[in-house]
Amino acid sequence: MDADAQGQEFDRPSAALAQLAEAWGIATGYWSFFGDWVEVPATTLRAVLRAMDVEATTEADVEASLAATETAPWLELLPPSLVVQAGSGEVVVNVADHHDVSVAVALEDGSWRDVGIPDQAPASRVVDGARVWGVRVPLPADLPLGWHTLHAWQKRHGSGEIDREAACALVVSPAHLPLPPGRPGYGGRSWGLMAQLYSARSRRSWGMGDFADLGDLAAVAGSEGADFLLINPIHAAEVTSPIEPSPYLPATRRFLAPLYLRPEDIREAAYLAPDERALVDAARATVSRSNTDPSRIDRDAAWSAKRAALEVIHAAPRSPGRQRSLDAFLERQGAPLADFALWCALEEHYAATLPPGEERPAEAWDIGSSLVSGLRIQLAERVAFHSWLQWIAEEQVAAAQAAAQDAGMRIGLMHDLAVGVHRRGSDAWSLRDMYAAGITVGAPADMYNQQGQDWSQPPWLPKALEREAYRPLRDMIRNLLRHAGALRVDHIIGFFRLWWIPTGLGANAGTYVRYDHEAMIGVLALEAHRAGAVVIGEDLGNVEPWVREYLSARGILGTSVLWFEYEGDGPKPPEHYRRALLATVNTHDLPPTAGYLAGDHVDLRERLGLLTQPVEEARAEAQRERDTMLAVLRERGLIGEDATEQQIIEALHLHLTAAESVLLGVSLVDTVGERRVQNQPGTDTQYPNWQVPLADSAGAPVLIEDLAANERFTSLTGAVDGALRRIARDRGLA
The missing domain is CATH 2.60.40.10 (Immunoglobulins)
Incomplete structure (x- = not known):
């Protein structure tokens, strides 16, 4: 008899319960990150089944539910929906x-x-x-x-x-998506810049990077030879304080964040009366001085200032042509946009009317309640305002993509799709029947998180997705790709299976739930095909081997991070990387390369109490990892014995150009010598995650206007660009 870590008798499921769970795509066991087979207790299986509205409290319930599950498909003339390859x-x-x-x-x-x-x-x-x-x-x-x-x-x-x-x-x-379009002279390969948009500011920003900065950054990168600009998710967050700083925990994945709007770039702003323009200028003045503050991004202050300005601009008259454009946008977006705008208006309404700490009425969480129906009428003006914001956001993202293409980019903007949404956000509210109640998603234990991870996001119900013909997934992807050339899907393994955690049981007490990957990848591929877009799946971590093969067969690129790629006892040679791949030196969950080389990540984890081993041991491991990589660079003649930090960072990127991978990503932080990590996994309030503005190695702010003259920026981007062209010539591919 198995026992758990506390010595209690293992809560083994009956054969019937295990059969019922498997019939609903719930894993009764799985291989852990450490190579062990883990059996899932009956308590977890019953909780997950309950979230799927499958009764399994008693063995009699289990037998009845199993019989109903086996019979249900035979009662329908046709399945709820069908996704097939051409x-x-x-x-x-x-x-x-x-x-x-x-x-x-x-x-x-x-x-x-x-x-x-x-x-x-x-x-x-x-x-x-x-x-x-x-x-x-x-x-x-x-x-x-x-x-x-x-x-x-x-x-x-x-x-x-x-x-x-x-x-x-x-x-x-489509059965297969084509490889991305390479720039002539690069042998079918491309490189691009990767940036956290909020951190990339200019002198005209409102305290954080915005859609105008996005277009300018794309233009700068394109002029250096970049073919794409990958940015953090720009999904909409809260519209009241405090705004969730993590772009990976949005209120919705279907709409854009007005937080990134540039008010002055709205056409109607040019025709404001002097007193109205003064109000806009005064709003900007409250946050513009922070553009050169290298310490922290203040989203709440930025949104407060922008909202005041945007309300002034929204009230200005629109020309007949502009009004027709807005009307067409509202008609195209339909009920989903109206529901999202209503959620925004409700958030404002209750923030203004409820005392701090007091919960809103339960009916407010039900989009179909009479209370919400009445508030939809009462708050119609605010609903119209938030709908208008989405129209403006789409216009400004379209302008940024145009700027990228005008600068020579073949792909342009590469959006990032978050894994899920906030459990109290717009999607979880308006699509409540699509999400599992009492469940959050995360990950089981691994070498970095021994207690597992809980991402505080509700999962989609597989059967609900099938019943809705995957339209919520379609609409989400379609909106993101309307003005972009590529989509990176964070944790694309979630299209195959997700780690479900019943509330109160802890991250390690969950199990995997399977999704219809043929259907979900099929919808993703169709929408990408129609947009002419490239899809990159973040397939790092504990991934079943066949999944990577399947994604490659469908034309979806994988992901490799230099520091995570090993072969035998040492770093994997880049020549052994997959071709259908986005290869990078680092990722947003690692420190910038300058900080990694200096061991800053070990110092930070020690300071925050996150180390699970003695600090001397952690430092020694980090030193060995760096020494091993530097030895590889020296063997290849990429650095000398006394290489500087800047030379090592360039050498790491040149080392990566030896891969056959069709896409190579260069982090903006690496081009300027930034050392601070954007996100420290395992922390919440202990570290300013997703709030670190772009700065150089000395901690001085770096603005977009200064990049073209920044020696480190032009040196690294020029080295990568030149290496790719040289390799193509040497191979006769230019």
């Missing part, structure tokens, strides 16, 4: 005994295609005393890519009378 796929139509069936596809262009029913000996099952036949119907191999509708009609033998019909979404996705 040129393949079939649908199982469940037809009653003594009936025929006909099937057709309504294409999204309005035309129809009949689907033939082949001769076969279908499987069958007796349901409620009647036999049902599972007829397998191959789909036409020449169906076009797109969002179609599959129809089925059940007809009585002999009479042909239709007594049942059904329809479901049919998504046909």
Whole structure:
């Protein structure tokens, strides 16, 4: 009998409970990061099933739920939705005994295609005393890519009378996405800049980087030869204080953060009356001085100032053409935008009317309640304001992408898609039925987090996604790619499985829940294909080997970080990296390379009490890692014995250019010598995560206007650009 760490008897699930869990995609065991097989206790399985609205309290409940689960598919004529790869796929139509069936596809262009029913000996099952036949119907191999509708009609033998019909979404996705477009002369490869947008400020910023700065940074990088600019997620956060600093814990992933707007760049701002313009200038003056403060980004102050200015601009009249553009945007975005804007208005309403610490009425958390319906009318002006903000945000992101392309970038903006959303945010509120109640996602224990991780985000319910034909996923991706050339998907393993943690059990007491990766990757691929965009999956960590092979087969690039890549007892040679890859020296969860080389990460973890080993031992390990890497650089002739910090950082990037990987990322922090980490995993308030403005090695602020003349910036970007072109020439690929 197994026992847990406290010596208690292991809560082993019954065979029926384990079977029920597996039927719902819930893992009853898994391989840990450390190579051990871990069995999942019954308590966890029951809690996860409960979150899926599957009754499993008693063994009688389990038996009843298992029977219902096995029967449920046979009760439906068609599945809830169907996602297939182009040129393949079939649908199982469940037809009653003594009936025929006909099937057709309504294409999204309005035309129809009949689907033939082949001769076969279908499987069958007796349901409620009647036999049902599972007829397998191959789909036409020449169906076009797109969002179609599959129809089925059940007809009585002999009479042909239709007594049942059904329809479901049919998504046909590309089997494979093409590799990214390389700039001529680079041998099919590209490099780009990676930046935390909020940290990249200019003299015209409002205390933090914004969409205007995004366009300027893209133009600077493009002029140096970069083909893309990867930025942190710019999903919308709170509209009241305190604003969550982490871009990976947004209120919604479907809409953009007005926090990044540049008020003066709105067309109507140019026609303000002098007194109105004075109000805008006065608002900016309250935060503009902080543009040169290297200590900390203050999102709350920036938003307070911007909101005051934006309200003035919103009240200004729009030309007929501008109004028509706004109206068309609102119509295109429809109910999802109206619901998000209402959430913003409700947040403001309760922040202004409730005493600190007092909870809003329970009905306020139900979008369908009469209370919310009444507030939708009462707060109509604020709903209109927040809807307008999204129109402006889309305009400004479009301008930034245009600036990137004008500077010669083949890809341009590369957005980052967060894993999930805040449990009290807009998506969790307006799409409440899509999320599992009483569950958060995270990760089991690994060498860096021995207690596991809880990311405080509710997971999507797999069955709800299927029922909604994955439209929430589609809309999210479609909005992000409307004005971008690429999408990085953080923790893309979440499209395959997520670590679910029942509330109160602790991060290590969770288990994996499987998702229909064929469907989710199919939707991602279709939307990327339609946008002409590249997709990069962050596939680091504890990943099943077949997953990387599957993603590569679908044309989705992987991710490699130099410090994480090992082969045998030493660093993996870049020549052994995958081709379909975004390769980087570091990542936002590591210190900038200058800080890493100096061992700042060990000092910081010691100061914050995060070390799980003696500090001398941690420092020695870090020193050995650096010495090993420096030895590799010396063996390749990339540095001498007395190389400076700047020379080592450039050498690490030149070392990476030897990889065949189609994309190479260069962190903005590495181009200026910044040493401070943007995010220290395992901390909350102990460290200013996601609030560190861009500075150089001496701690002086670095502004976007100064990059083109910054010696370290031009030296590193020039070295990477020159190396890629030289390698292409040497290989006869230029």
